[in-house]
Amino acid sequence: MLKSPPILCLKGKGVVMSFQQVTLFPPLKGVFVDLAKVPDPVFAEKMVGDGFAIDPLDNILHSPIDGKIKSIHRAKHAITIESNLGFDILIHVGLETVSLGGEGFRIKVKEGDIVKTGDVLSEFDIAYISERVIALITPVLVTDIEEKQLSIEILPHETIVDLNKPIMIVNCGQVTTINHAESSQSSLESDLISVPNTHGIHARPAAQLNAIARKYPNNEIVMLKGEQSGNVKSVVSLLSLSVQYQDQIKILVKGEGAQAIIDELKAALLEMHDDESENPNANPTSGEEDGKVENGKYHGVVASTGMAVAKLVQQTGVQFKYDRFAADSESELNKLESITKSLIVELETEIKALTEFDVAHKNILSAHLMILTDPELTANAKNLIMRGQSAPFAWDKATDESCKALAATGNALLIERQSDLLDVRDRVLTGLCGSENKVIQEYTENVILVAEDYTPSQVIALSDKVKGLVSVRGGVTSHVSILARTRGIPLLVGVAKEVLQENSKMVVLDTLNTAILNSCPSEQELAVANQAVSKREEELRVAQESSSLAATTSDGVQINCLANIGNINEAKIAAGNGAEGVGLFRTEFMFLESKEAPSEEMQFKEYSEINHTLGGKSFVIRTLDAGGDKKIPYITQVHEENPMLGVRGVRLCLANRELFKTQLRAILRTKAENIKVMIPMISKLSEYRAVKQIFEELKTELNITTNIQLGIMVEVPSVAFMSEAFAKEVDFMSIGTNDLTQYVMAVDREHTELAKEVDHLHPAVLSAIAATARGAHKHDTSLSVCGLMASEKLAIPVLIGLGIKNLSMTVSAIPENKAFIRTLNFVKCKEIAYHCLSLPTAIEVREYLKNQFN
Structure with a gap:
């Protein structure tokens, strides 16, 4: 230490x-x-x-x-x-x-x-x-x-x-301090430099040195390690040198300004110093995850939960059909150059299309762009073409040689870059060979795949026969893991490398209850696992397959299940999960995730893209809900003793009207009647009327004739118990049970000792919801619930029984909750809800509901 x-x-x-x-x-x-x-x-x-x-x-x-x-x-x-x-x-x-x-x-x-x-x-x-x-x-x-x-x-x-x-x-x-004389030499070699980085020059430092070198297109820049040399403008070449801790290297630069370039690269190397105070002479450690193996049971780390019983199969990756030789080398060179240029444009376009929030995806594509423009890789492929090889063979071979060079280093930090190389290889070969010559590994039965690692595109392309994934490398937050979770495929990473010797045997992968791949299960273990998998698969299958159907109770009452979202990706998932629309779009993320206020154009584009994804379904946009526990860096706010009761929600918006108007203009410009505007933290009618006046003035200013509704969130008890008065004026109401609960119970959700008392199933909270429903129904004003309560299965019968027919919930909960609603009886839900109102505590409400539905 x-x-x-x-x-x-x-x-x-x-x-x-x-x-x-x-x-x-x-x-x-x-x-x-x-x-x-x-x-x-x-x-x-x-x-x-x-x-x-x-x-x-x-x-x-x-x-x-x-x-x-x-x-x-x-x-x-x-x-x-x-x-x-x-x-x-x-x-x-x-x-x-x-x-x-x-x-x-x-x-x-x-x-x-x-x-x-x-x-x-x-x-x-x-x-x-x-x-x-x-x-x-x-x-x-x-x-x-x-x-x-x-x-x-x-x-x-x-x-x-x-x-x-x-x-x-x-x-x-x-x-x-840098103070050197400009060298006029056309070629200059540095003194010996001892590499201070504990793990040598792996992917990150190589990329940093590469970025510096590429600033000087007219200079040849080479790193020398003994008799070996590597092009600093080529990450692959640089990594293949396998420069380790305390290796002695030199930098050779040819061309004008050589001394300045050497100094810049040398300074960058020195700044990469890693201090391992425990053992400064330690060799770089392996990046492999050597999980335990006990009696055929491989332990690992859960990256995506689930359970599967299937045949274990080694992943072979994508293969292509192509001729090895070509008669016209010039034509093959042109093909390769044309494909790589188009892919560079494609990648750059994809990167630009990503928002500033898609950092992980942007980093992956940027790494692929660097590989695609790697001069060493391209030169090796072109040399093979000039010797009579076809463009596909040359690119495949050059990529394979680069992968082998990285593997030969024995350094897992470098070996991990192979997945990026292979992903780029597949993109280029798809362009050269055509999709019709792309041979993807196919399966006639359910399988669990095992591999060193997977590429994102491999996971995207997996067939429905793949029921699980196991890998030696990989992490729980990798792009591969995210994709596996999105697809609902169990993924176990960090498994011992001996698993790569296993093949063609029935196994049990359990990342739901354990983190184990059982490679030699007994007949009893197989039977138990099969039963558990079948039950879970059936539940999810039925829920997902019927997710597009209406959530109608057994006695014919339709409940609309909408989604709470924060971005367009969640909107897409919601659409696929059977959401009847979006009941809450949290726009504050656009404001919180930026150092300056999002422009009108940026907001307009975001709202329009999400609306297009929803295909005309109801789309409720909540205006900026900040203040309190959500501070906006570019909005000046004075210190408040109790910010949760201070300038937040609509109060903040009315205090910053230009910011508020910009958001309203962006929404109104969509001119979509399915879009509704929802104002947060309303506590009195005068606030709603002030917003309404601004809203109507902007409609006139923009010449908007579309009927875009303006509604409110019911989060404050004053609105719940005056709901009849509000219902006369507003277009719709949505109960935010998170804040309503803390205000009804007078308990700060963040309080260390008291937060556990905040339960939306407390009879007092249920009474506030019931009062809101009565007021809304009296004036036939649309009412929904968009807090966490709408996602909790146990709470749904109570909400339905209180007359709530629009539930906006987390995206992942929609299929199962819709299936659950179809098992309910509306009349019975009313009886249950009103019985809950008569109970004295939240604990008793929960016990009663568990007895009714478990």
């Missing part, structure tokens, strides 16, 4: 750098997650700070540095440590865990305590928390980088990080 931060002085020809460094260790054992891939824009967009995240595999939180406990959040989920050099580290266990109010957490320190690296900070209940929040992914952030002029560097690491291996360096007070 680190005892004191080192003070380094790195000297090169004309370059002197001095700085203090602090090394951080992982606070948890778990799967490393790039901050950009965290499914919460507050962290992914680095609004709080910069660093990394971990998906926990253990429930004990340790201090990553020496320092002092600066603060502990009252909900116990977040701890801030002040380092010995004065900067702050925030550890935030899970996403949206503040809503648990401290339940499931046990703090082991107090504010002001002095801690050492590795000291236990807290313990938490993984099972309890994971069932109640979006994810247990834990961001670890330096929160005052800009203020203290710090910089960070993530160290090379395995997929599953260990507590005893450094994960990040924080550089403090860095000073760089």
